[in-house]
Amino acid sequence: MELRHLRYFVTVAEEEHITRAAERLGIQQPPLSLQIRALETELDVQLFRRKPRGVELTDAGRIFFDDARKILDQVDQALARTQRTARGEQGTVVIGFTSSAPFHPFVPEVIRAFRDSHPLVSLELKEAGTSELVAAVEGEQMDAAFIRSQSTDATGVAIHRLFAEKFLAALPAGHALASSDKPIALTDLRHEPLILYRRVSGPGLYDTILSACQRAGFSPDITQEAPQIVSTLNLVAAGLGVTLVPASLRQARMVGVVFRPLKSTPELTAPLNLACRKVDYSEAAKRFVELARTTARLVT
Amino acid sequence: MELRHLRYFVTVAEEEHITRAAERLGIQQPPLSLQIRALETELDVQLFRRKPRGVELTDAGRIFFDDARKILDQVDQALARTQRTARGEQGTVVIGFTSSAPFHPFVPEVIRAFRDSHPLVSLELKEAGTSELVAAVEGEQMDAAFIRSQSTDATGVAIHRLFAEKFLAALPAGHALASSDKPIALTDLRHEPLILYRRVSGPGLYDTILSACQRAGFSPDITQEAPQIVSTLNLVAAGLGVTLVPASLRQARMVGVVFRPLKSTPELTAPLNLACRKVDYSEAAKRFVELARTTARLVT
DNA sequence: ATTATCCATATATAAAACATATGAATATTG
DNA sequence: CAATATTCATATGTTTTATATATGGATAAT
Numbered sequence: 001m002e003l004r005h006l007r008y009f010v011t012v013a014e015e016e017h018i019t020r021a022a023e024r025l026g027i028q029q030p031p032l033s034l035q036i037r038a039l040e041t042e043l044d045v046q047l048f049r050r051k052p053r054g055v056e057l058t059d060a061g062r063i064f065f066d067d068a069r070k071i072l073d074q075v076d077q078a079l080a081r082t083q084r085t086a087r088g089e090q091g092t093v094v095i096g097f098t099s100s101a102p103f104h105p106f107v108p109e110v111i112r113a114f115r116d117s118h119p120l121v122s123l124e125l126k127e128a129g130t131s132e133l134v135a136a137v138e139g140e141q142m143d144a145a146f147i148r149s150q151s152t153d154a155t156g157v158a159i160h161r162l163f164a165e166k167f168l169a170a171l172p173a174g175h176a177l178a179s180s181d182k183p184i185a186l187t188d189l190r191h192e193p194l195i196l197y198r199r200v201s202g203p204g205l206y207d208t209i210l211s212a213c214q215r216a217g218f219s220p221d222i223t224q225e226a227p228q229i230v231s232t233l234n235l236v237a238a239g240l241g242v243t244l245v246p247a248s249l250r251q252a253r254m255v256g257v258v259f260r261p262l263k264s265t266p267e268l269t270a271p272l273n274l275a276c277r278k279v280d281y282s283e284a285a286k287r288f289v290e291l292a293r294t295t296a297r298l299v300t
Numbered sequence: 301m302e303l304r305h306l307r308y309f310v311t312v313a314e315e316e317h318i319t320r321a322a323e324r325l326g327i328q329q330p331p332l333s334l335q336i337r338a339l340e341t342e343l344d345v346q347l348f349r350r351k352p353r354g355v356e357l358t359d360a361g362r363i364f365f366d367d368a369r370k371i372l373d374q375v376d377q378a379l380a381r382t383q384r385t386a387r388g389e390q391g392t393v394v395i396g397f398t399s400s401a402p403f404h405p406f407v408p409e410v411i412r413a414f415r416d417s418h419p420l421v422s423l424e425l426k427e428a429g430t431s432e433l434v435a436a437v438e439g440e441q442m443d444a445a446f447i448r449s450q451s452t453d454a455t456g457v458a459i460h461r462l463f464a465e466k467f468l469a470a471l472p473a474g475h476a477l478a479s480s481d482k483p484i485a486l487t488d489l490r491h492e493p494l495i496l497y498r499r500v501s502g503p504g505l506y507d508t509i510l511s512a513c514q515r516a517g518f519s520p521d522i523t524q525e526a527p528q529i530v531s532t533l534n535l536v537a538a539g540l541g542v543t544l545v546p547a548s549l550r551q552a553r554m555v556g557v558v559f560r561p562l563k564s565t566p567e568l569t570a571p572l573n574l575a576c577r578k579v580d581y582s583e584a585a586k587r588f589v590e591l592a593r594t595t596a597r598l599v600t
Numbered sequence: 601a602t603t604a605t606c607c608a609t610a611t612a613t614a615a616a617a618c619a620t621a622t623g624a625a626t627a628t629t630g
Numbered sequence: 631c632a633a634t635a636t637t638c639a640t641a642t643g644t645t646t647t648a649t650a651t652a653t654g655g656a657t658a659a660t
């Protein structure tokens with residue numbers, strides 16, 4: 001039995017007339033009669049009663065009719081689902097981000113835009129540390145991750161630079177340097193206790209800041225390290241020191257912390273990157289990465 | 301797209317190996333490769349990634365795999381359902397009976413036996429008057445009906461005689477003729493007020509009894525007619541007269557009524573018949589009629 | 601480096617779907 | 631009631647399509 005038999009059968013059942021059904025199907029009457037007969041022979045069931053003015057379903061035929069229509073419907077749906085999946089319009093995409101990423105409006109904006117353009121794709125969002133994110137992407141539990149690091153030792157994971165933002169100095173409220181709105185020079189911080197975010201392993205913002213200080217001619221006084229960028233701000237609010245954070249962290253609006261721009265430090269930038277596998281990722285995930293990269297190009 | 305494509309696709313997906321799948325399907329590898337490729341071309345979707353050691357489903361392929369299996373399952377079920385219906389093992393049968401029929405153990409026995417041998421057929425049972433039953437059978441709202449009449453004017457309805465039972469005299473408790481257990485002669489009732497069941501139209505037990513009395517040489521004193529056999533017994537219990545009922549009515553065990561056998565009246569019998577359409581009835585209904593007729597042959 | 605494995609391609613063959621012509625049965629119409 | 635029309639069934643030829651055989655190319659295993 002083939003789908004052709006079902007299609008033919010359903011049409012004949014609907015028309016109750018083999019000749020008309022053949023016309024609708026774009027074939028001639030004799031082959032249609034033969035196909036219906038072949039179906040009946042294979043099932044060993046009489047599906048139609050032949051009448052001089054047409055044909056009429058038997059009880060068994062009625063049962064088969066209901067089922068055949070359902071099957072043909074399901075075939076259509078399977079087709080549509082498969083094609084949507086192939087086009088990346090359906091499926092699941094798992095997106096990760098470090099704690100600092102969502103503060104930049106770019107990230108929620110890209111997610112919203114993807115939701116709008118791909119309503120049948122379910123998006124799973126997960127916050128985690130950079131190394132966990134990269135490992136998850138490599139292990140195929142995650143499709144892409146917004147991170148700050150530029151490079152990784154995980155082969156098979158590509159890191160696409162989206163854009164970079166400036167740093168701001170984050171000072172405790174009432175700090176001497178916070179008295180005016182004017183930009184602060186990096187060297188003004190040379191004797192301030194510095195709090196820095198540091199990844200468990202690999203290069204990151206920590207190294208960027210350190211080398212910028214070195215280039216400015218001083219070695220900073222690092223009093224404390226924190227595992228997340230956001231927690232450095234908590235420590236600043238507690239008055240334990242100052243820190244440098246990506247400009248988007250201003251969105252955090254943390255009580256007891258004031259932000260001041262930095263004077264002329266073009267090499268001191270915080271990039272936002274998107275990590276994904278080099279191969280083997282779903283069409284929907286590809287669509288997400290594409291959208292993120294093209295949107296980033298427009299933003300900068 | 302044909303079911304063949306789905307069957308081939310599912311096998312290849314299960315084996316992840318075209319050559320092995322071809323072996324399982326009993327065909328050669330090249331045609332199988334071609335069929336899979338044709339499927340991919342028609343869907344315009346890549347379903348497998350070809351690897352040097354076999355093949356592997358793509359995301360879209362996985363979606364299609366799930367659907368394809370469901371479809372093939374449904375095809376099998378449709379087949380089974382249709383064949384069961386054709387064999388009368390599935391469906392609905394509507395059975396009617398006059399009020400007197402279920403008193404004979406034959407009727408509940410046949411219904412029980414049919415339920416046992418056709419567990420997937422749902423049986424609907426309806427009690428009604430003879431003319432309603434025959435009309436329902438003719439109008440295809442009912443498949444078969446147990447009635448007492450032998451004939452009908454409804455063309456298209458066949459009446460199969462199942463068996464006949466003797467009549468009993470039903471007397472009010474304390475009636476003179478009820479004093480002994482001995483059989484009563486029909487002529488003993490010649491001066492008794494007689495209560496008789498009478499159909500709205502057409503010949504029935506009424507005529508049988510009347511002609512038996514005539515043959516015995518008297519015209520009975522009919523004081524009352526009742527629309528149901530059971531209600532004649534109520535009138536007897538109330539002392540309004542005597543009646544003759546089919547022997548199985550003894551089962552009614554009505555208070556105030558005693559039953560006595562009749563002496564040598566071979567022509568005075570109450571038949572039980574089964575009415576059904578001559579043509580156009582479902583296989584399951586045919587099975588029921590068959591069972592009733594063969595069981596009846598065993599009983600008599 | 602060699603061999604084995606596995607899928608793809610090219611071509612031939614077998615099967616099956618389809619078309620055409622015609623017959624048989626039963627309504628419909630004059 | 632005869633004649634016609636309608637509709638499905640059957641017979642046979644044609645085309646399409648699925649399958650088989652032979653072989654090549656790519657990649658992993660030895």
